[in-house]
Amino acid sequence: MQRFIRPLFFTALASCCAGAFAATPNDQAPHGRLPAWAVPQSYQLAFKVDPSQAEFSGVTTIKLDLKQAADHVWLDGADLRVSKVTVTEANGSTHDAKYVAAAPKEGVARVDFGATLKPQQLSLTFTYSAPLNQQLQGLYKVSHAGVPYAMTQMEPISARFAFPGFDEPGFKTPYDLTLTIPSDLTAVANTRQINETAAAPGWKTVAFAQTRPLPTYLVAFAVGPWDIANGPDIAPDDYRSEVLPLRGVAAHGEAHRMQHVLSETPSIIHTLENYYGFGYPFGKLDLLAAPDFAAGAMENPGLVTFRDWLLLLDPDSPAQYVRGSFNVTAHELAHQWTGDTVTLAWWNDIWLNEAFATWMQQKVTMKVHPEYRADLDRVSGAEKAMQNDSLTSARTIRQPITGNGDIQTAFDGITYQKGAAVIGMFEGYVGESTFQKGMRAYIQAHKFGNATASDLVDAIAAAAGQGGTFKHAFDSFLDQSGVPYVQAKLEQKNGKAVLQLSQDRYLPFGSTGNTNRTWGIPVCVRYGATDGVKTSCQMLDQSTGSMVLPDAAAATWVMPNADARGYYRFSLGKQEWAELTRHIGALNDKEQLAYADSIDAGFRKAQWNAGEAMAALKPLTSVATRDVVVAPLDTVEWIYRNEAVTDAQRARVVAWVKDAYLPRMQQLGYQRKPGENSADELLRSELANVLALEFKVPEVRAALLKQGDAALAKQADGHLSLDAANPDLLGMALAVAVQERGKPAVDTLIAELPKTTSPDLRNAMLTGLSAVEDPALADQVRDFALSQQVKVGEMAMILRGSHATPAARNGLWTWFTGHYPQVLARTGSFAGGMLPGLVGGGGCSKAEADRLQAYFAPRLKDISGADRGLAQTREQTLLCAALKSRQDPAAILR
Structure with a gap:
């Protein structure tokens, strides 16, 4: 027991009652x-916030159930x-306590009561002040056009920068919020405003309705000279009897x-309500375009916040922004059910939020905008996750949490894309x-809880009427890392086509993993049959298995x-690969993506050489x-970056491209062409980028340079x-102009931004500035990235553009190690774990x-969290070096 100097009254209280409780x-x-x-x-939260100032003040009152005798709480x-x-205390008596920052680096504090209190319902009231955060976490300060704003980002563990509390998802309570702000500003929050009163001269106090039970990470509000646009009210439906007011805040x-x-938002809400059989429960819905933001968006109930470019669209906005806007909005609104209505109990299950929102976003997009092809996004997202999941340092979907760093690095492709792919796999099963x-039952059973x-x-x-075998199969993907590697071999037995199957963990060449x-894998196979194409499925939950392919053609694929x-x-x-390649046109486009990924996987295992891989992939390009x-x-x-070492080899790859x-x-x-679909707009952008900036095709660069010069006029x-x-x-046009025109283009863009x-x-x-190649200009641009003219959330856009060549990576490394304190000062805990990859990504040597x-x-x-980022970036670099040493560059010319 820790010792404290207690006032006489509390000592007497403790003495008289000591025998009554533990x-x-x-x-x-x-x-x-x-x-x-x-x-x-x-909680009762009261803040006094002026975005033009460096600090804010607050009063927080927490009603607390003290379940055992204690002289302190954490x-x-x-x-x-x-x-x-x-x-x-429960009897109404009040006394002072002491706040102690016990573990400042982790944000853990202790409140010493000054005496041992018996179990009871009590309240703690904190009066405090704090800086408006400069790293996009907690209650932070941003600016737009030189005008300051204050807003919140509490996830994952940043509410502790805004108010004292129990900053964990399992503690879910209602909140009452009041904000005292300058009279000419506007405030928005999770719930609707219910009152406004004058405060001191030049100030007003705004009160908001009590929230539904929420964890601390979903508390949200914003203060500033916001513009508010009314959207279409979202009509009642079978699951919601009230009109849902919708607004945009910018x-x-x-x-x-x-x-x-x-x-677009009403169609998303109705689709989600129809799927879950449960009406949107949070009373009102505001979408806020944040002037600066660490994440892409955040699902705060009633006040969903986004990076501004996802919401601020014009008739000529790029197709990638329009599609991205819908997809991210669908993702965040899906969270209103999985994450907000039902919340994970602890951060090891963050996939219950993010994987399900990703999976549901894809279902919503396929229903409302089938032309966006979210079904292909599911496949390509899973394949990107597999690249990380092939590392021995990869985390599991359901990752044990050993400290704050594990929480902060849990928001990755394993949680989002792998999790969504696993959900989709078992949904198909x-x-x-x-x-x-099952999802409807889950929501109903745990609504407003954890x-x-x-x-x-x-x-x-x-x-599904499934038992332990199904649960074990599902858990096998949640509780172990890695990508299953299914090897299939076709045999003829007793006049039947039999597919012999085996599984182990996929590991690229050079990996030291086992x-x-x-896993328990629902394996489904499509094949050529005597009367067309058929599909056969079974659960592969042992290391080997077999599958009979009924009516398979004699020489089937x-x-x-x-x-x-x-x-x-x-x-x-x-032989099976050769047959599959010959029948590439018989595959649907999702299967063609899986074909490309498995060719790449074989190449990275050194089972294919460069020439073979390029030949097998070529049919997909048409x-x-x-x-x-x-x-x-x-x-x-x-192959072009790491394997092609002679002019002839590089020329061969460029010729292929x-x-x-x-x-x-x-x-x-x-x-753009009149009536053109967005898929063509996206393909134009992707091809222009790779042809002009990666492979430096002269005619494409010339066309983009013409546009870049015009834009710089x-x-x-x-x-x-x-x-x-x-x-x-x-x-891309500005990127080519920067590379071709040099310092005048760089200076012009730095002045304009x-x-x-x-x-x-x-x-x-x-994007244009990030493409600079001249070493001196690259340092100029990186120095600019540290200035206040570049937002915190924009800084990485410049730094990650320096990974393409060893010379560029060396230049970034030299600059970074000379500016480490400045970079660290601009990145908050949410982004810190990404630093090793940001400055060391793309490496290919020991x-x-x-x-x-x-x-x-x-x-x-x-x-915090950089240990995982370091381990994964280092492993990726060593694997690249191993594959580079294994491959024969001469195979490019064969």
Whole structure:
């Protein structure tokens, strides 16, 4: 037990009652979850916020259930200057307590009561002040057009920067919020405003309705001269009896650009309500375009916040922004059910939020905008996750949490895309309607509370009439890392075609991991039959198995991942690969993506040489579907960057690319066409980018340079003529101009960026600056990235553009190690874990891996979560070096 100097009254209280209850806990500052013997019941939050100032003040009252006798409680608070803590006991008596920052780096604090209190319902009231955060977390300060705003981002563990509390998802309570703000500003929050009163001269106090039970990470509000645009009210339906008010919130002068996303939102809400059989429960819905933001968007109930370019759209906005806007909006609104209505109990189950929102977003998009091909996004997203999941340092979907760093690095492709792919795989196994029945039961059983992975899997299993085998199969993907590798070999037995199957863990060449691992895999195979094409499925839950293919043709072809529904890679014998390649046109486009991924997987295992891989991938470049057309590029770019070492080898790769893609680029042209679909606009952008900036094809660069020069021309008002370029190609055009024109182009863009508030134009200019190749200019641009003219959330756009060549990576490394303190000062805890990859990504030599390890290892104490980022970036670098040493560059010319 810790000793404290107690006032006489409290000593007497403790003495008289000591025999009536247990001794106070004898514990140390928690480094993970807070103890469960003190549980919050509700919060009253009062803030005084002026965005023009450096600090804010607050008063927080927490009603608390003290479940056992204690002389202290543990809670969370970071960078808070607490001037007073008052304890109000169940009998109404009050006395002062002491706030102690017990573990400042982790944001853990202790409140000492001054006496041992018996179990009871009590209240803690904190009076404090704190800085408006400069790293986009907690209650932070941003600016737009030189005007300050204050807003929140609490996830994952940043509420502790805004108010003292129990900053964990399992503690879910209602909140009452009041904001005292300058009289000429506007405030928005999770719930509707219910009152406004005058405060001190020049100030007003705004009160908001009590929230539904929420964890701290979903509390949200914003203060500033916001513009508010009313959207269409969302009509009642079978699951919601009240009209749902919809608004768009943006920085001053910008809300008119939100009409497109507001017009799309009712269809998203209705689709989600119809799927879950449960009406949107949070009373009102505001979508806020944040002037600066660490994440893409955040699902705060009633006040969903986004990076501004996702919401501020014009009629000529790039197709990638329009599609991205819908997809991200669908994702965040899906969270209103999975994440907000039902919340994970602890961060090891963050996939219950993010994987399900990703999976549901794709279902919504396929229903409302089938032309966006979210079914292909599912496949390509899973395949990107497999690249990370092939590392021995990959995390599991359901990742044990050992500290704050594990929480902060859990928001990755494993949680989002792998999780969504696994959900989709088991949805396909039990059937969509059955899976929906399970999801509805899960939401109803845990609404406004918390849930675990077992709760979800049990609900699906019950709906499907499945037992332990199904649960074990599902858990095998949740609780172990890695990509299953299904090897298939076709045999003829007793006049029947039999597919012999085996599984282990996929590992690329050079990996030190153990391949001995099994999953419960729903394997579905499509094959050529005597009367067409058929599909056969079975659960492969042992290391080997077999599957009879009824009515298979004598010389059949086999696609071992039908509809690319399964989260696994596959391998075939040489004859089976040859047959599958010959029948590439018989595959649907999802299967063609799976084919491309498994060719790439074989190449990275050194089972294919460069020439063989390029030949096997070439047929995909002539299909109609955009996603499939560009699928070979990751493999071919790797060969060009890392394997092609002579002029002849590099010329051979460029010739392959030109033959595959230049005719399509010329057909598309460099300007939009009347009535053109968005898929063609996206393909034009993707091909222009790879042909001009990766493979430096002269005719494509010339066309883009013409647009870049036009965009850099000064208008009469002194601004650039950025609208002179095709909006879809503006960033690439500026990139080519920077590379060809050098310092004049760089200086022009650096001068223009601070004068530009439009987020899409800023993004294009940052893309141009990130492409600089001259070493001196590259350092100039990186120095600019550290200035206040570049937003915190924009800085990485510049730095990640320096990975293409060893010279560029060396230049970035030298600059970074000379500016480490400045970079660290601008990145918050949410982004810190990404630093090793940001400055060390793309490496392909042991020397690069070694310098990364030597530099970051002693600095891990400075950067929460960077240990995982370091391990994965180092492993990727060593694997690249191993494959490079194994491959024979001469094979490129064969």
